[in-house]
Amino acid sequence: MTGLGLYDSSVPAGRKRAAFTSGEVPVAVYGLGKMGLPLATVYAETAGDVIGVDVDPSVVEAVNAGECHVTGEPGLPDALESQVERDRLRATTDGSAAAAARVHVVIVPTLLSDDREPDLSTVEAVADDIAAGLAPGDLVILESTVPPGTCRDVLRPHLAAESGLEPDAFGLAFCPERTSTGTALRDIRGAYPKVVGGVDDESTRAAALIYDELTENEVHVVSGATTAEAVKVFEGVYRDVNIALANEFARIADDLGTSVREAIATANELPVCDIHDPGPGVGGHCIPYYPYFLFAQAEKPLPVTRAARDVNEGMPAHTVAVLADELAADDLTLADASVLVLGLTYRAGVEETRASPGVDVVSILAERGADVFAADPLVDPADYGATPVALESIPSGSFDAVVLVTPHEEFERIEWESLDPTVVLDGRDALEIEGTETSHRVRTLGGSRNGGPTVLERPREEPVRSGADGDD
Template sequence: MHTRTSDRYSLYESSLESTDQRSALRNGDVPVAVYGLGKMGLPLAAVFAEVTGNTTGADIDPSVVESVNSGTCPVDGEPGLPEAIETTVEDGSLSAVSDPTAAATDAAIHVIIVPTLVEDGTPDLATLRAVAESIGRGLSPGDLVCVESTVPPRTCRDVVVPVLERESELELGEFGVAFCPERTSSGRALKDIRGAYPKVVGGVDDESTRAASVLYDEVSNNEIHAVADATTAECVKVFEGVYRDVNIALANELATMADELGTDVIEAIETANTQPYCDIHRPGPGVGGHCIPYYPYFLIEPFETETPLLRTARDVNDSMPAFTVRKLREALAENGRTVDDASVVVLGVAYRPGVEETRESPGLAIAELLDERGIDVAAVDPIVELEQYPVAEIALDELPEHDFDAVVLATDHDEFESLPWSAFEDVVVVDGRDALSDRVDGHPVYTIGVGDPVSDDSNYSS
């Protein structure tokens, strides 16, 4: 059993009244450790530092630790985060270490926010287990462990608690565990953490739920939504992502019918959504990012119950890059060319505008499909370095100098609004985001989900 050497207050099974616990939090008497200083973890550590004045971030990457301790932000694209890191490090509220157990030994609250990877459709909890082991080796009675990482339901009870008990030689009840999911989007992390949405908390026991509620009520300006237990809270986060994946799959499947229907499916969707019980998302060339494409597997793989809807939605969304390439081929044929002889540029390989993230990127998938066919393909992205990908990179301002046969819009970055389309000659355009109808002049355009308002047998307009 490990005992904290310094005298610190705790929230779990504390003799302090709630108001005294809150004061102790704000005064820095309840030290916090945040494990994982990535795109979501570093903003979280900064907010905890602002609130408590006593937060340590732990990350196994020495360069991240060195950057943070120098007051420099290693995460790009998060408004306000560089200033928050500089301020909290300078005033001593935030520091970083590369040894998670050292951070755990000094902390009374432990917040885990490391990624849960999916390999071949199977969730990989190795990183989470390793962090839990490190925390367990430094865990003390009265500590509270909060998991913010998105995980398969039952992970806190079936994985985290047993690991902590084994490593600490403590029993649940001497420490607490709660699941408190991050509800954060890249590019607005600080805003989201500080209270853009209600904060969900669910403990493995009632005291864990209470203690976590006190903690996050100080961190968040929004309401605290306490649920029955940690498994319920885990389900909440996974269900949010699964809902979006299934909904987008519906929109994408409807979009594939635009040609045969001879109508603008996007207009139909938008109009259907004026009915309060309808909320169909927008179609596109695929679903990317580190969340939505992976969360369905947190339910598909670990459990015996069949989930045919979730599997089908994944198949539909995974098929959209190929659908986009097929429509490109048809658009070229409609204009007397073949895709095999064409040169193509893909606009946007980030999975969404303004975010430097390429996991499961539709733009990359489209470029790779074209490359596999031996097609001359290049890509343009104003925020992503393309050196690591098998695609030629072209600077945005140099694009008009190149002679392409086709352009595919995969991600509608703001920077693309000023493209001089008049500089392109005889170019065919496939618009995956319904963003070019007011920009492209004089070029044949195929828009995913938009039917031709003139012809019943064609979905092309110019």
């Protein structure tokens, strides 16, 4: 065992800081995914002696070659290459190879089981690797989002049992990842304050010292690891509830006979108001999962959180129901329709389909008997049950309906005037079709921000009742 242990109250803070920034303290980062790789790179920039651990051999091979496997992160390829060339960062698939580390940083996914219970198996597997080489004075930092209480009730006992150390022989802190795809380096380096909470005071001090070096922003120390865990979960649940409110507004747009997007945008001019935009659903590896972390921990019902999750999970079906209403105006059913879905990733420009509403829309359309086509610049629609359509082939296609779910920038190049007249459902208010020389009938989910009615062409005397009973 080499290097200084930062979980040691007898060592002055100045000595610890100097050791950490000089490369005297080896660091291991477990998980080199789209958030873990940027984090490992920033640790390497700061500490100088970092080993990254990942189960995927191709990821490890790429990192050791100085190649960035994570796309869409400005500055990361150059930063990674620089740290590898300077021998400050290397990678391995062997968790035991990181046994020499004195700081262990865990940033692996926490998913849900089939019955939607938090699945900590990946975190616990990493803990097994850490425990094999854990030494007195080591510090373990968890950045993976977990149910509040995980460090205290699960991880600390697990590490102690597997390592044979007493729980107070090593430090453990939770420091939530507060990073967005596409701005990872900026965020890690200091776009937001870093939250730090340890299982004891010395763990908190050690983790705060580290992140004070990593970030240019302030380090917000909270009372403990469980509070820090709750901060991260609460941030995601707040957004889920906010989006659900916007989606609930969108579902009554026809009843109100107005554009709820225009109303939301105008309401948000008031400083105390911050309503999100509606859409076909909520995807990704964060927001759709975090409410279930609370459901698993709370002994009492969480009616607001549960209702919000139900609304958002029902939006893909609602989107399909709105489309069915539009097709019915042409005496066409979904079972007889060909539908093109634009966008399968959960977010524009991000190659991830976990919990993506686009994937759900494709599945529901197929269940309803539609002939489903899809276009996405980042993933193959065939992997998700849809017939792929190349972007350049869209104008020459013939579809009864087109649904925009994910507003990829590439869709701005679609030549709508060359496409046969069709029903277009814009789920994000992102298409610029109105005013072009087309005869498409365009409907925006929830209405457009510019104040147009929910049905831009061929308005009806009676509002459409979107989302018939049984469809949501």
